[in-house]
Amino acid sequence: MKITSLIIFLICSCLSFFEADAQNERPLNILLFTADDLDKFSLGCYGSEVVNISPNIDKLASEGLRFNHAYVNNSICAPSRGIITTGLYGHNSGIKGFMKMPENKEHPLLMEVLREHGYQVGVMSKVDHSTPKTTFTWDFMRKRSELGDGRNPERYYENAKIFFEESKKEGKPFYFMVNSDDPHRPFFNPEKGLQKGMAKPSRTYTPDEVVVPGFLPDIPGVRRELSYYYNSVKRLDDTFGKVMQALDESGQKENTLVIFISDNGVALPFAKCDNFYASNRTPWIIRWPEMVKKGTVNDTHLISLIDFFPTILEAIGIDTRVSLDGISHLPLYKNENHKKDAFVYTQIDNKADGKEAPRRSTASPMRGVQNRDFVYIFNAWSYTDAVYHNNNEGLTMQAMLKASKTNKKISARVNLFRKRPHEEFYNLRKDPNCLKNIIDDVRYAEELQIMKEELKKWMVEKRDPLYSVYRNRDNSDIVKEKLYELYPDLERVDKLK
Structure with missing residues (x-):
């Protein structure tokens, strides 16, 4: 009896082992x-x-x-x-x-x-x-x-x-x-x-x-x-x-x-x-x-x-x-x-804009690159007469618009939201809320150049069509020509009387 019990115990133990091993696999x-x-x-x-x-x-x-x-x-x-x-x-x-x-x-x-x-x-x-x-x-x-x-x-x-x-x-x-x-x-x-x-x-x-x-x-x-x-x-x-x-x-x-x-x-x-x-x-x-x-x-x-x-x-x-x-x-x-990934690359091409209105466009091409210290943003759409809107403004923007009538700081924020500079650069260590654009601050010229080169490298490597705009960013006429080819909706906005 003892031998039989031992055999049964060993068989059960083996089955349990294989069952556990199967679960692990x-x-x-x-x-x-x-x-x-x-x-x-x-x-x-x-x-x-x-x-x-x-x-x-x-x-x-x-x-x-x-x-x-x-x-x-x-x-x-x-x-x-x-x-x-x-x-x-x-x-x-x-x-x-x-x-x-x-x-x-x-x-x-x-x-x-x-x-x-x-x-x-x-x-x-x-x-x-x-x-x-x-x-x-x-x-x-x-x-x-x-x-x-x-x-x-x-x-x-x-x-x-x-x-x-x-x-x-x-x-x-x-x-x-x-x-x-x-x-x-x-x-x-x-x-x-x-x-x-x-x-x-x-x-x-x-x-x-x-x-x-x-x-x-x-x-x-x-x-x-x-x-x-x-x-x-x-x-x-x-x-x-x-x-x-x-x-x-x-x-x-x-x-x-x-x-x-x-x-x-x-x-x-x-x-x-x-x-x-x-x-x-x-x-x-x-x-x-x-x-x-x-x-x-x-x-x-x-x-x-x-x-x-x-x-x-x-x-x-x-x-x-x-x-x-x-x-x-x-x-x-x-x-x-x-x-270690040193950079993250971000992009916007088309968005939901809410109700159609003059100077609005669903096309809002932007590119960005950031690391833990800085973020550099290229607002391609800002070369046109488009005014930025999206469908996420809600009660918050209503409150900001009302307050902007008497508050200069809030007025400046609303104006920035609607019309952007061509380029933005922020120090994320000191300014994670991206309130102060340091694009023209010579103290960060070296860091800015690194970010610009990194974005260029990424756009070329990943075959981004917007690179034809980015490489000509100092020539607004060429920028608009290239933008119209890629985003016809922006040409529509620019041709509004």
Whole structure:
């Protein structure tokens, strides 16, 4: 009997060993959670002083790795998400605004590559912006309208559970792109009723409880709109918490790499749809059990969204010859040595402009380059008679316009927002809010030249058509000629009587 029992024990032990080993070798799942128009400094883990604003996202940071110098390369939702799915800058993918890839463009999407390698691919909300090819169909898809306008945590939870179960039934690893529509406009205003199945955030904030970013004036109208914004940030955190709950309950937490980012900066003046520091900074938090040490902070390296595609491929172990504009930063996830990126490159081509009006244009070509110390911005559109507008101005701009009648500083900010100099240069160490343009300060001539040369190098290497404008920036006649060729809408503005 003793021998029989020993044999049974050894068999069970071996089975347990092989079962555990098989679990360790399970393919890696990828869960990408994107916020919509979130400033990273709105989160507790990035230093927000707004009470209890993001406990669920903060928990993710405590369980994984947080990057302090992460950026998107385009501060508009559709082209930013196009970079995620194509691994190309907008001028190379054709996604230069609210548009799809050209039909004759032969370039695989990240989801197509993953599906070819056995992955179940799913998306929730922002489906159009996340699907730059009209011919591509996700294995699992939930539109914004099925998720309470992308603002209902319970509906995200219910549908995430369905996706996780379906992937298990299929016996496939998954790539799941979960897009919250918070804190995109319209922000949650408690004085207005809920629409389209939206949910209330778990708590709301008053104007006195919020923090006004330094690139905006601290006036009552701005505070009021910011309180609505923070209500939406809170609901974002509620949604993220419910998706994490669904993942935990699926039993797939341990072999899932979770990545949390925002597609661009906050939808306020001098942030989204621009090239300032507030425009392109993003939270970047990952959790990778057994691979990433809990509570790690990377305060050294610059990373940007252009590297997302190749990083995911390397994390999974896919070797492909797809031509991409970025490189993998996977070694940083593993706390290994990695070539330090010295610069991040940003671009705007076309934006949503709101209602059509004289001197407005959806084309607003800009380019930028930044490192940890400086940001240099080239405003190509400013050579024309166009006046800058975007659809993110809201109550904040209304308050600024009213205050500008009696406040010279606010008046100057409004004027700068509408009409830019051709070039801007800011010292991010001393002036992260980009309030003082030092383009003509001779004390920074050397640093400025370095940034200009770096932008030129990037534009040439990445075959940016706007380089034909940039290299002639000292000749306004040639600049306009080249701009009209690339952006006919700007010629329309210039020809207005």
